Amino acid sequence: MTTAVTKPATGGNGARSAVAASAQQLVKSYGSGETRVVALDHVDVEIARGAFTAIMGPSGSGKSTLMHCLAGLDSVTGGRVWVGEQEITGLKDKKLTRLRRDRIGFIFQAFNLLPTLDALENITLPMDIAGRKPDKAWLENVIATVNLDGRLKHRPSELSGGQQQRVAVARALAAQPEIIFADEPTGNLDSRSGAEMLRFLRRSVDQLGQTIVMVTHDPVAAAYSDRVLYLADGRIVDEMHRPTAEAVLDKMLRLAADAPEPGDDVHGTASNGTYRSAS
Numbered sequence: 001m002t003t004a005v006t007k008p009a010t011g012g013n014g015a016r017s018a019v020a021a022s023a024q025q026l027v028k029s030y031g032s033g034e035t036r037v038v039a040l041d042h043v044d045v046e047i048a049r050g051a052f053t054a055i056m057g058p059s060g061s062g063k064s065t066l067m068h069c070l071a072g073l074d075s076v077t078g079g080r081v082w083v084g085e086q087e088i089t090g091l092k093d094k095k096l097t098r099l100r101r102d103r104i105g106f107i108f109q110a111f112n113l114l115p116t117l118d119a120l121e122n123i124t125l126p127m128d129i130a131g132r133k134p135d136k137a138w139l140e141n142v143i144a145t146v147n148l149d150g151r152l153k154h155r156p157s158e159l160s161g162g163q164q165q166r167v168a169v170a171r172a173l174a175a176q177p178e179i180i181f182a183d184e185p186t187g188n189l190d191s192r193s194g195a196e197m198l199r200f201l202r203r204s205v206d207q208l209g210q211t212i213v214m215v216t217h218d219p220v221a222a223a224y225s226d227r228v229l230y231l232a233d234g235r236i237v238d239e240m241h242r243p244t245a246e247a248v249l250d251k252m253l254r255l256a257a258d259a260p261e262p263g264d265d266v267h268g269t270a271s272n273g274t275y276r277s278a279s
């Protein structure tokens with residue numbers, strides 16, 4: 001059985017508020033004039049620390065953009081973004097890179113494992129780059145939790161897709177980031193590996209106190225979260241606490257039914273659900 005380990009009480013800057021990340025009046029637009037696309041339209045959001053938050057919404061509704069802006073991977077057009085107590089809007093590139101490295105973990109669909117390193121080396125790579133020594137007890141706990149014992153000396157090419165994904169998750173968790181952002185983390189997995197991954201993410205929140213934000217299209221995946229945020233046309237239009245897959249699916253169907261039809265001239269809404277500014 002895995003032993004629960006309490007996460008350290010302080011993060012990169014020593015601050016530990018109940019909110020792990022937040023945005024106020026966040027606007028992100030691409031292009032200008034006729035072709036301007038407003039991907040995020042004055043979004044206010046708070047991500048609770050130690051909780052599992054899912055972001056859902058139709059294709060083009062702004063889910064990835066929201067995640068990238070909250071994680072400091074993308075600049076914003078307007079509004080403010082914080083990671084914990086630290087405002088990241090306006091931070092210079094160097095400081096932002098360091099903040100991402102020290103305080104944020106990422107799990108993307110492409111696992112981005114280095115092929116020449118074995119599983120353990122991949123897991124500890126971010127800490128090696130940052131010149132930090134892994135906390136041994138923590139690392140062992142993470143490795144046991146992701147069930148990678150016996151696979152640590154294998155290179156990515158010698159691991160299954162599910163195992164590679166677990167290495168990517170272990171890499172994100174091992175550095176004890178304040179917050180992990182996961183973009184469709186089960187998107188490339190078969191349903192069994194996907195369910196395993198989601199159970200693991202859930203356990204990391206319950207047992208390790210991790211904070212996770214996950215973008216997903218899948219109501220079953222969203223049901224592993226504590227709270228689902230629904231985006232449409234670059235705005236948060238609804239949320240659900242303690243979701244079930246049935247309730248999430250039902251909500252998605254109702255939101256889709258409420259969405260304007262292509263051709264309805266509501267604020268110049270594009271046919272893919274994207275809000276376009278009226279020029």
Ligand SMILES: Nc1ncnc2c1ncn2[C@@H]1O[C@H](COP(=O)(O)OP(=O)(O)OP(=O)(O)O)[C@@H](O)[C@H]1O
Binds near residue numbers: 038065
């Ligand atoms: N680099 C970019 N340049 C121009 N437009 C962009 C860019 N990135 C995103 N967009 C637009 O912003 C809107 C939101 O995109 P985003 O990728 O956040 O949506 P999403 O909800 O994550 O979609 P999906 O579920 O299809 O991944 C879309 O209309 C998209 O076309």
